[in-house]
Amino acid sequence: MLAATFISKAPLRLTRAAALSSQIVTEIRNRVFDGSLVPGSFLGSENELAKSFGVSRITVRDALRSLSAMGLVKIRQGAGGGARIAESDLDYFADALAVQFQLAGVGVDETLRAQSAIEGTAAEHRNHEDLERLSGALDHARSVAHDPAAFTEASLGFHLAVAEASRNRALIALLRALRFVVWPSENKRATPDVAARVDKTHREIFARIEAGAGARDAMTKHLGGIRLSKQKQHAEAFC
Amino acid sequence: MLAATFISKAPLRLTRAAALSSQIVTEIRNRVFDGSLVPGSFLGSENELAKSFGVSRITVRDALRSLSAMGLVKIRQGAGGGARIAESDLDYFADALAVQFQLAGVGVDETLRAQSAIEGTAAEHRNHEDLERLSGALDHARSVAHDPAAFTEASLGFHLAVAEASRNRALIALLRALRFVVWPSENKRATPDVAARVDKTHREIFARIEAGAGARDAMTKHLGGIRLSKQKQHAEAFC
DNA sequence: GAAAATTTGTTCGTATGTATC
DNA sequence: CGATACATACGAACAAATTTT
Numbered sequence: 001m002l003a004a005t006f007i008s009k010a011p012l013r014l015t016r017a018a019a020l021s022s023q024i025v026t027e028i029r030n031r032v033f034d035g036s037l038v039p040g041s042f043l044g045s046e047n048e049l050a051k052s053f054g055v056s057r058i059t060v061r062d063a064l065r066s067l068s069a070m071g072l073v074k075i076r077q078g079a080g081g082g083a084r085i086a087e088s089d090l091d092y093f094a095d096a097l098a099v100q101f102q103l104a105g106v107g108v109d110e111t112l113r114a115q116s117a118i119e120g121t122a123a124e125h126r127n128h129e130d131l132e133r134l135s136g137a138l139d140h141a142r143s144v145a146h147d148p149a150a151f152t153e154a155s156l157g158f159h160l161a162v163a164e165a166s167r168n169r170a171l172i173a174l175l176r177a178l179r180f181v182v183w184p185s186e187n188k189r190a191t192p193d194v195a196a197r198v199d200k201t202h203r204e205i206f207a208r209i210e211a212g213a214g215a216r217d218a219m220t221k222h223l224g225g226i227r228l229s230k231q232k233q234h235a236e237a238f239c
Numbered sequence: 240m241l242a243a244t245f246i247s248k249a250p251l252r253l254t255r256a257a258a259l260s261s262q263i264v265t266e267i268r269n270r271v272f273d274g275s276l277v278p279g280s281f282l283g284s285e286n287e288l289a290k291s292f293g294v295s296r297i298t299v300r301d302a303l304r305s306l307s308a309m310g311l312v313k314i315r316q317g318a319g320g321g322a323r324i325a326e327s328d329l330d331y332f333a334d335a336l337a338v339q340f341q342l343a344g345v346g347v348d349e350t351l352r353a354q355s356a357i358e359g360t361a362a363e364h365r366n367h368e369d370l371e372r373l374s375g376a377l378d379h380a381r382s383v384a385h386d387p388a389a390f391t392e393a394s395l396g397f398h399l400a401v402a403e404a405s406r407n408r409a410l411i412a413l414l415r416a417l418r419f420v421v422w423p424s425e426n427k428r429a430t431p432d433v434a435a436r437v438d439k440t441h442r443e444i445f446a447r448i449e450a451g452a453g454a455r456d457a458m459t460k461h462l463g464g465i466r467l468s469k470q471k472q473h474a475e476a477f478c
Numbered sequence: 479g480a481a482a483a484t485t486t487g488t489t490c491g492t493a494t495g496t497a498t499c
Numbered sequence: 500c501g502a503t504a505c506a507t508a509c510g511a512a513c514a515a516a517t518t519t520t
Contacts, residue, residue: 019507021304032341039342045485056509058297061486062304065260069308070335072342077486078517088343096309096335097412102271103278103311104327106408114409117360121352169345170353173336174413258487284505295489300506316506317497480520487515495507 020055021062028067032085043073043083070096090173097177111178115159118175122165123209130165134206137161141202145195158202165209259294260301267306271324282312282322309335329412336416350417354398357414361404362448369404373445376400380441384434397441404448 018026031037043049046064050057064083067073074086101111122130141154156179163175257265270276282288285303289296303322306312310332313325340350361369380393395418402414 059508065301065304066308069305070338072338079484080518081485088339090339099309099311100327100329100332104329104408110407110409113407117356117410121356168349168352169343170349170417171356178409298488318504319498320505
């Protein structure tokens with residue numbers, strides 16, 4: 001009995017072959033990484049893929065759903081449609097990242113610290129156009145300081161501009177995702193006095209970015225100020 | 240008929256109702272964001288979900304494939320199985336991020352600059368245990384300097400430890416994803432002299448992290464050194 | 479602008495492997 | 500070990516959408 005039990009649980013047996021649809025996902029994913037598939041590459045219709053992989057159409061569908069969810073393929077219906085390797089869409093992906101952060105319970109603290117790291121690098125890579133965009137974003141925010149919702153959105157615009165000044169898509173994508181996690185859809189706490197304080201901090205950040213260094217210190221101070229008031233955290237945290 | 244045609248082309252027309260499976264994905268995703276579903280929450284079997292949503296099992300399957308691909312649900316078969324909201328798995332996510340960076344063509348340059356931003360923050364948040372781990376990683380790397388593959392892996396370990404010292408899961412996940420994009424599976428170029436130079440740079444980074452500031456400067460110098468030699472870029476870039 | 483062709487979206491039915499009880 | 504519950508997989512078919520003709 002015991003022997004039979006051991007045999008039936010043969011240790012040599014590798015994890016059984018993964019699901020067929022998973023194998024298809026892995027295959028296509030690998031071909032993207034090794035460069036044999038690039039954005040725009042045509043994969044075929046569901047029926048063609050089913051035939052070429054020797055599986056049913058539903059199995060192919062399962063695989064395409066997974067690939068589509070990771071943003072690796074785009075699917076179009078109609079004549080000439082089918083599955084193609086997607087162009088990169090970091091925004092679409094930021095959503096998936098936001099989901100993971102939500103599950104992980106990544107909160108305001110980690111978000112702001114990551115933001116600080118991202119924006120601190122802008123000072124090192126910003127060019128003249130970046131500075132003009134940042135300056136414009138600041139002026140726009142000030143012009144709508146009386147409108148909490150508009151001011152909040154303008155503040156987001158400022159931070160996005162800062163991230164873009166880093167000229168680094170990885171960091172930009174991370175910031176967009178982080179903002180998606182915690183940015184309140186409507187922020188009614190940005191009262192005029194809060195707006196004035198936020199504006200002051202933002203201009204300090206801008207000045208240091210313009211100087212080309214020290215942005216990290218400004219961000220750290222920004223964060224420190226936020227922590228002074230738990231109640232005001234949500235209002236100021238993302239401005 | 241004509242009226243119908245005009246209506247069908249009405250510019251005000253919002254994006255038409257999304258596919259049923261997409262609606263299910265959105266619904267579950269939203270319930271995770273609003274907190275009514277948390278990791279471990281049981282969603283039901285495919286049949287139960289099909290019944291409760293009023294759609295076929297295959298439509299539910301499509302939705303579950305998408306949710307599973309984003310790492311939002313875990314599926315188990317067998318009695319007592321079914322779909323549950325997943326625990327967070329930032330590693331799994333890092334893979335999806337890596338795919339996007341691959342599609343976007345994010346390369347060595349942006350990777351290193353992002354890495355610099357990530358690791359620079361470690362100096363601000365490291366504690367005593369972090370320093371011990373970092374020191375251990377450095378010693379381990381030095382002890383295998385004669386073995387290119389082992390040294391490369393040890394160097395990765397050092398950088399991961401640095402990222403972990405930032406105590407920020409967003410940054411840790413970003414680093415893991417970036418490394419996945421560009422880390423060579425085998426690095427045969429880490430000759431002893433290269434290893435010695437890398438070791439020196441790493442110890443400089445460590446010293447500044449220990450001091451609690453200035454890590455960014457060390458990283459920047461690291462990057463600058465890498466750029467001196469295009470040929471040696473791949474060997475040194477990720478050490 | 480309308481018809482035709484192509485492809486995805488969706489459903490039902492059925493069979494099989496697998497994990498739990 | 501058997502029974503049960505569940506995901507995985509296949510086949511056929513129709514509806515809806517989109518491009519091409």
